[in-house]
Amino acid sequence: MKLVSRLMSKSLMKRNPLLDLGGADRRVLNIACQDLMNYLKVQWGLTEQEAPELKLRKKISIYFYEKPQELEEFIHLWSGLWNKKWNERVKIVLGKNFQRCKRNDELLRKAEPVWRKLKQRNKIKDMVVEALVKNGEICGTSILANNLVKIEIGMFLKGKTKVEDCDCTLNIVNNVLRKTRKISQSKGPLIFFRIGKSFFRLLRDDVK
Numbered sequence: 702m703k704l705v706s707r708l709m710s711k712s713l714m715k716r717n718p719l720l721d722l723g724g725a726d727r728r729v730l731n732i733a734c735q736d737l738m739n740y741l742k743v744q745w746g747l748t749e750q751e752a753p754e755l756k757l758r759k760k761i762s763i764y765f766y767e768k769p770q771e772l773e774e775f776i777h778l779w780s781g782l783w784n785k786k787w788n789e790r791v792k793i794v795l796g797k798n799f800q801r802c803k804r805n806d807e808l809l810r811k812a813e814p815v816w817r818k819l820k821q822r823n824k825i826k827d828m829v830v831e832a833l834v835k836n837g838e839i840c841g842t843s844i845l846a847n848n849l850v851k852i853e854i855g856m857f858l859k860g861k862t863k864v865e866d867c868d869c870t871l872n873i874v875n876n877v878l879r880k881t882r883k884i885s886q887s888k889g890p891l892i893f894f895r896i897g898k899s900f901f902r903l904l905r906d907d908v909k
Contacts, residue, residue: 702758704765708773709734712780732841733783737776739842743834748827779839786840792890808855809848815858816851825850825874832878836885841892845884849877 710722710730722730738757745760747753765772816822829846838845853873884891 702761705737705761705776706730706734708776709737709780711773712777713784715777716780716784729787732844733780733787735843736783736839736841737779739830740779740834740839742827743831748831753827783839786838789888790838790840790890791892791894793894805848805852808852808859810855811858812851812854815854819870821870822850825870828874829877829881832881833884836881838881838885844892849880850874853877853880 713720713722713730713733720726720729738754741761742748742753742757745757747756747760750756761772819825826843826846829849830842833842833845850873853876857869857873
């Protein structure tokens with residue numbers, strides 16, 4: 702929403718005036734805003750409710766009108782924590798020179814058609830985002846959640862397993878939730894930003 706984006710942009714620019722949030726670094730702002738929304742959705746217990754996005758937006762709007770200064774101060778404080786995580790978890794790599802991504806790229810490509818067909822994919826994603834936030838990961842939560850699940854699906858497909866099976870889907874979700882706990886104990890980058898490509902690659906091979 703525009704309110705969150707405006708306040709987040711103001712806060713990030715205070716921390717790093719060199720950011721071009723209206724141009725080359727727009728993606729950074731979008732990720733920060735999505736991460737904040739995910740964080741609030743978890744903290745306010747909205748993830749398992751009906752229409753969580755709508756309820757979240759209403760709650761933010763109400764909070765803004767009642768306590769505008771408090772909201773701005775909270776976003777500035779939160780952006781500091783987020784920026785610290787960004788520096789820890791995100792790594793920029795050059796073009797096609799990052800070999801460790803190849804295995805995960807292949808798994809992601811295989812999983813994408815299956816992922817799109819899963820009726821519960823949004824619910825699954827929300828569960829993983831919630832687990833990440835509760836384990837202290839507040840940066841790139843939607844990116845991590847999407848790719849953790851897709852990579853797990855890709856691994857099941859390599860074993861020629863029918864992912865659409867309910868038991869298989871449950872196993873995939875349980876495996877991913879275990880990985881979120883392991884991720885929180887790891888150090889270093891999890892998301893790799895490839896210059897020249899407008900997408901992200903994730904996960905070190907040792908997070909299994």
